[in-house]
Amino acid sequence: MKRLKWNGWGYEGEEFPQDRTKKIIEVLRSFLGISEDDFSPSVNLEQINLPDPKIDYQLLQRKLKVSSVSVEKYDRVLNSSGKSYKNLVRLRKGIIKKFPDAVVYVKDKNDIFEILSFCENEKIACVPRGGGTSVVGGVDTEEISSPVLVCDLTYLNKVVDVDTKSLTSRVQAGVRGPNLEEQLRNYGLALRHYPQSFYFSTLGGWIAARSAGHFSSRYGKIEDMIQSIEVITPRGIVKNFDVPSTACGPDIPRAFAGSEGILGIITEAVVKCHKIPTKKFSTAFVFPDFETACEAARRIIHSEIFPPLLRILDEREHMISSLLSGRPYEGGSLLLLGFESDDETENIVRIEFEKTSQICIKSGGKDEGKMRFEDWKKEYFEQPYLRDVLMDFCIVVDTLETATSWSNLINLYRKVKEAMEQAIFSETLGGVTCRVTHVYTTGASLYYSFFAKAQKGKEEELWWKIKKSASDAISSYGGTISHHHGVGRDHKIWAQKELKDSLVFLKGLKLSLDPKNIMNPGAVFDI
């Protein structure tokens, strides 16, 4: 069975394509002034020292019917962290001091009741974990003061039942993206939720973090795709009645979407599916600048056309994307457009596609055709692997994202970019790029990537300086601290400001379901 890397993205043995790695390193070497001294490979697993587990894991094992408890080094190290830059830089240096005391692989949801009662009785923190791909400290265990048990849910990976007439499916929450789509495909259905972490992350993780995907501009974020949810909390099961819509009391699934494991463990959900698309319509338009491209996107959405995929690369991101795919960059901002249909909807979707293209052209766009779109699609799942390569050379690299109204979009875009560039250029070389990843009737999300050359040993410090500048600017200029990565632990300072008075509500919710604060303590907010 493939093992996940404990200190990088993806499964062991996978890496960013070597030929392109070389080219990128070459470019960056001269641009950022990298020398041989900067080479900083990861420590080996053997070099990491673990304290003995502080929980009676054998007692726990005896209580469980099917699930298994591990205290193996690999399991404890892997499960100490998510995939944030901070996580990886610390793991690679071997400087993490605190690890989870045990990892339980849940193989039957009934065992969860035993686990939670064990944790409550023994004062142990329980950190639920799906794919472990959080990039904002959602599954970090390092700062939790009590002993920690990580609850891996990836064995709960079955499609339980499918209603093809109603296009719904009841699914166990630990299923990873590819496995979910494969199981649904047997029934002619698809979920069409493609976050960049798709290959590793799970349905439960998507719900916990309010994940967005590739096609969310039409199909919605994960919270729009679920019809019902089952959560096991320290105070019992919460599960809503499974109907298309109801007015029977406050909305239950949405109160758990975004809860990041602090309220309980999401065990199942009924998801709304689609018929498998059979036709694709895609292209890319070059606009004179980012602002003009954004205005075209707004016009498209305000014509009540919702392309599954609509992304806009700002000038800098367009330039780098051209570089990576070996195409000449001739200036401007790139708007990527992707529609899909089944046989039944083909003629309507074709007209939507044509109409959208017309709006782009009227708004100053030049049709570049399908190839630019294909390039980008290829890059989408590869990008996270590139980070590992760059980290070998002391390059800080991360992404962050926000959302705001159309009327504030360009203002926020500029302010955050300026703040990040100032943080970088005041001490080193690097760059900031941005893309619009999701569009709504009322606004859009902005997704920034940045890279900067750090002094050896000062990587985390530089990373935090840039991250903090960006987050301060987001918070000051009307953006949300996260559109789809979540709060985790890294965004807590700003989430506190954003949630403000609502914390009375969230804390009440937390204390009513998890009065002893055993569930992922320290994520989202402090009690």
Added chain:
Amino acid sequence: MKRLKWNGWGYEGEEFPQDRTKKIIEVLRSFLGISEDDFSPSVNLEQINLPDPKIDYQLLQRKLKVSSVSVEKYDRVLNSSGKSYKNLVRLRKGIIKKFPDAVVYVKDKNDIFEILSFCENEKIACVPRGGGTSVVGGVDTEEISSPVLVCDLTYLNKVVDVDTKSLTSRVQAGVRGPNLEEQLRNYGLALRHYPQSFYFSTLGGWIAARSAGHFSSRYGKIEDMIQSIEVITPRGIVKNFDVPSTACGPDIPRAFAGSEGILGIITEAVVKCHKIPTKKFSTAFVFPDFETACEAARRIIHSEIFPPLLRILDEREHMISSLLSGRPYEGGSLLLLGFESDDETENIVRIEFEKTSQICIKSGGKDEGKMRFEDWKKEYFEQPYLRDVLMDFCIVVDTLETATSWSNLINLYRKVKEAMEQAIFSETLGGVTCRVTHVYTTGASLYYSFFAKAQKGKEEELWWKIKKSASDAISSYGGTISHHHGVGRDHKIWAQKELKDSLVFLKGLKLSLDPKNIMNPGAVFDI
């Protein structure tokens, strides 16, 4: 200023068109066997005796800056009840024994803090009230054991600001439908939310009850139309950050949609607007039977076409609707179809309309043209007035609704209809009709109307027998106890079953925001 009827639907002076009243009464007289003895007009307001108010309303008045407190008879009687059949039959007979002790007309939201703290200190229940049109006991005060203060919010009726670039508007929650649309129209915008109570009900009431409207099949229910919300609870303000989408913590607006005043007072919301439509496309198809029509609707929705209006009248409802509008009934079930567009979207909407029509024809429908649609539209807002007329003749008349998956729709439809018919025909004459009012990718809602001749003095008993039979059948055969009317007090028995384990969550939520249980106690669930 127009005054609302205290014992019927609408404003004083309004009534169901007299010429058609006569015709309907004539038909029913022979069909139900009504005689002169059955005539049961309402008592006058003068005939109702009120106990003295049990709260120190003068003390409250002194605490308020702008809002005014009333203990006038009309105010106390009107505000004792919503507009359920049970409410009206009791008011008309003058048998309600307990009335709210005072009514406060809130004119500044800052006064709400004073009101809630007064209620907490004095152990007074606070019942927030918008239009007061609940048909399920959502605003009833009769069964509340403590003294009661009703909080009328209809003076908080301003559109606070409008962002035309982002198509959003911040609106005070007490605004009624027509006033809201009028204020938005000045900015070229519209909300397009048209529940049957549109003329009287308020934005806050819609959110509190998870209201659906005329065009919800495309634009969504009210919970889909709000981007942010402000609620004043006994433990402070809850307000989410206003962005198109966020992953910053659990979803706040949705936790209050459906809360029916039990958590706090909704004071403001940011709503997502539309450009005002300039073109309409509508028609009606006759199908051999209800099941065939429902199958056509499923095919339409599964082609990812969402008509703003798609309703299906079952055979009996189609017959009665034809009767009411003076058209011949030639059998079958009627599918009503309504699209709308602005100039920008006209060509796409036209194609959606044509494609939908093709699906209907392929599925066995016969195009009846626009007139049937126009008839129905006229009836939509008139229907509630008819109830008052029928009540004069001892006729029990009410509506109830549910939703379920496509795969369970016809089964549920039949079971509920059978249960209701059995309850009626076992002791009297009457009828049951049904329509599909809202369609989703995963299912649809069913909306039943019934009427039955009661013995004088036994109206409420007969009403409850039919209502209970319907609700038992809904609960036994996979329907939700309410799709858009809410739980109120009348649905509590079945809501309890439906919410089951989730009550731990809802009660926790309630106690954290309203620990002294002053907010609309007894609605939705019992603490």
